[in-house]
Amino acid sequence: MPLTVVWFRQDLRIYDCEPLLRASRRGQVIPIYIFERSLLHHPEACSAQIAFTLDCLKALDIDLQKLGGRLILRSGNPIEILPNLIAETQAEGIYAHTDCDRIYCRVRDAKINAALTERQMKIRWFEPSASIDELSAYPKYREKWYEDMNEAIAPPPQRIVVPDNVASEKIPTLEELGHQRDGKIIPEGGTEPARSLLREFFDNKAESYYWRLSYPSAEATTGLSPYIKVGAISIRECVQFAKAFTKDPDFRIRRSSQQLISRLRWGSGFHQRFRYMPQLELRSLYAIFDDEGWEFDLALYQQWQQGLTGFPIVDAAARCLLATGGWKELNFRSRAIYSSFLSNLLGMDWRYGALHFMQHLLDGDCAIDHYQWAMQAGVTHCVDKSWTRIYNPGEVAIARCDPEGKFIKRWLPELSEVPTEKLGGNLQIFGYPAPMLDYKQARQKRVKQLERQRSGFRNQENVLPYLARMPEFPIPFARQDFSEGADWFSDRIQ
Numbered sequence: 001m002p003l004t005v006v007w008f009r010q011d012l013r014i015y016d017c018e019p020l021l022r023a024s025r026r027g028q029v030i031p032i033y034i035f036e037r038s039l040l041h042h043p044e045a046c047s048a049q050i051a052f053t054l055d056c057l058k059a060l061d062i063d064l065q066k067l068g069g070r071l072i073l074r075s076g077n078p079i080e081i082l083p084n085l086i087a088e089t090q091a092e093g094i095y096a097h098t099d100c101d102r103i104y105c106r107v108r109d110a111k112i113n114a115a116l117t118e119r120q121m122k123i124r125w126f127e128p129s130a131s132i133d134e135l136s137a138y139p140k141y142r143e144k145w146y147e148d149m150n151e152a153i154a155p156p157p158q159r160i161v162v163p164d165n166v167a168s169e170k171i172p173t174l175e176e177l178g179h180q181r182d183g184k185i186i187p188e189g190g191t192e193p194a195r196s197l198l199r200e201f202f203d204n205k206a207e208s209y210y211w212r213l214s215y216p217s218a219e220a221t222t223g224l225s226p227y228i229k230v231g232a233i234s235i236r237e238c239v240q241f242a243k244a245f246t247k248d249p250d251f252r253i254r255r256s257s258q259q260l261i262s263r264l265r266w267g268s269g270f271h272q273r274f275r276y277m278p279q280l281e282l283r284s285l286y287a288i289f290d291d292e293g294w295e296f297d298l299a300l301y302q303q304w305q306q307g308l309t310g311f312p313i314v315d316a317a318a319r320c321l322l323a324t325g326g327w328k329e330l331n332f333r334s335r336a337i338y339s340s341f342l343s344n345l346l347g348m349d350w351r352y353g354a355l356h357f358m359q360h361l362l363d364g365d366c367a368i369d370h371y372q373w374a375m376q377a378g379v380t381h382c383v384d385k386s387w388t389r390i391y392n393p394g395e396v397a398i399a400r401c402d403p404e405g406k407f408i409k410r411w412l413p414e415l416s417e418v419p420t421e422k423l424g425g426n427l428q429i430f431g432y433p434a435p436m437l438d439y440k441q442a443r444q445k446r447v448k449q450l451e452r453q454r455s456g457f458r459n460q461e462n463v464l465p466y467l468a469r470m471p472e473f474p475i476p477f478a479r480q481d482f483s484e485g486a487d488w489f490s491d492r493i494q
Contacts, residue, residue: 002027003089003163005082007034007096008071009105011128011231012056013191014063014156019095019126024157030091030166031064033057034082035075038104040177043476044358044366047179048325049226051186052362056232057171059190069160072168079111086121089166093122098131100275102366103282103474129236130268135276138269145265149239184325184362187226194227198241201260202253206245209256214333216320217406222260225363226327228267235264267368274367281370282477283468284350284379288453290468294349303436304342305356307411310435311393312423313402314341316411323411325362333401336376337391343377344390345442347449350377351477378450388450390443394435395424 004023008031011017023029040050061071074081082094094116099105109125116123127133129148132141174181187193201209201222212218227233242264245257274280284290303309307318317338320330330338339357343350354373358364374380378388391397402408405420415423418430428434457466 003091005030005091005094007094009099011097012060013232016153016234016237018154021154021157023095028161032072034078043478046359046364047182048184048362050179051174052226053230055189056230064160067160069162079115083115083119095124097128098125103278149236153237191232194233197223206253206256210259214401216329216331216334219328221331223328229363229365270367270371279468279470286466287468289379295347310433312408313397314393316408319411321360327362337397339373339376340391341393344446350374355478398424
């Protein structure tokens with residue numbers, strides 16, 4: 001009977017998992033997940049997200065057992081583990097989804113291709129839904145996205161047969177992986193909890209989601225982002241579930257379901273951009289922004305991290321992130337205000353902000369996080385832009401995003417007794433820190449800087465000479481601050 005290795009990465013599910021389904025139809029399967037040191041000890045690794053991944057792996061193992069199989073776990077370098085596993089078991093090859101999440105993932109997979117070819121072994125790569133292997137304009141990609149989302153969801157295998165003689169390591173603890181819990185509450189992992197959140201959203205939140213999305217205290221979001229990140233549920237399943245409500249008799253539910261689908265497409269689009277511009281993990285889109293350098297003040301950076309800026313909406317976002325991982329309350333708008341403050345008003349490198357976010361976000365996603373940070377800093381699509389969105393973090397932001405002060409008072413208990421209408425005013429009289437900057441002056445300085453930097457390439461017919469290139473050595477940002485090693489960091493990109 002044919003035997004196929006199925007390598008799980010960011011697709012921890014049995015539903016809508018084409019590699020698993022195809023392999024099970026061929027014969028026996030070795031479903032494997034590998035704990036990789038280079039990812040576990042990446043500067044942007046998040047302990048809470050790793051804890052959540054462990055929970056999702058436990059759920060995946062249970063799902064596989066229900067089908068007669070089991071999950072095989074190994075720790076180490078996939079470039080060594082996978083060819084050796086094929087040799088030991090006489091498997092015919094490997095099935096896996098492509099993974100362009102990080103530069104490391106692309107380098108690793110290229111090395112695996114080479115290692116398998118050298119030993120005359122095979123691997124078949126499957127494209128995840130909404131991922132295409134050609135460079136295309138966004139309108140064409142959007143059309144492809146909808147086509148993929150309308151395709152039938154792959155059913156779970158009828159049965160999984162795993163050879164008895166294939167050994168597995170025990171699922172490790174977070175501490176055994178070199179991480180410590182930091183107090184964040186970890187949601188239950190797996191496909192069924194994700195589906196429950198999706199049902200709960202349309203039962204209880206869809207009537208108001210579209211209108212309350214910008215209010216963090218409303219907790220209007222689905223809460224699905226951590227599950228989508230690790231692949232416990234597919235984007236296609238979420239879209240098809242939501243699509244059924246686009247014809248709901250209630251206009252509010254129709255509008256919210258359309259908005260949710262748009263947000264899911266928006267996330268996929270960032271991954272597609274990263275596929276063909278992987279340098280965005282490490283650099284701004286245009287070279288001038290990083291070549292000229294950024295300001296950096298460690299004391300101010302730490303105050304921003306800890307929520308001590310003197311601006312309540314910013315400080316509440318900071319503390320929410322540290323306490324929860326941001327997957328429910330820290331919505332898009334509050335993340336944007338928080339990030340804009342660091343890059344546009346403090347003038348600091350957006351990569352320091354992305355680093356902090358990724359270390360704490362339970363739903364941290366490199367492509368979305370990095371691109372959004374760069375976009376908020378005004379260093380992405382600016383060929384024909386003459387304006388920059390810089391959020392006013394004072395009374396304007398409170399009025400727009402937290403008019404009742406619920407979010408601020410939840411995360412800043414020292415302001416719990418302050419009248420809501422005074423939250424945007426002078427809070428020093430209540431013992432709150434003074435604002436660390438003058439908004440108007442900081443904004444004016446940033447606008448002038450961006451205008452000068454953009455003037456060198458704006459409206460050029462050919463902007464390619466101005467784009468940042470992939471660094472010769474793709475060392476992660478802030479790598480110098482970490483002692484854990486990983487063998488790929490020294491590799492030169494060919």
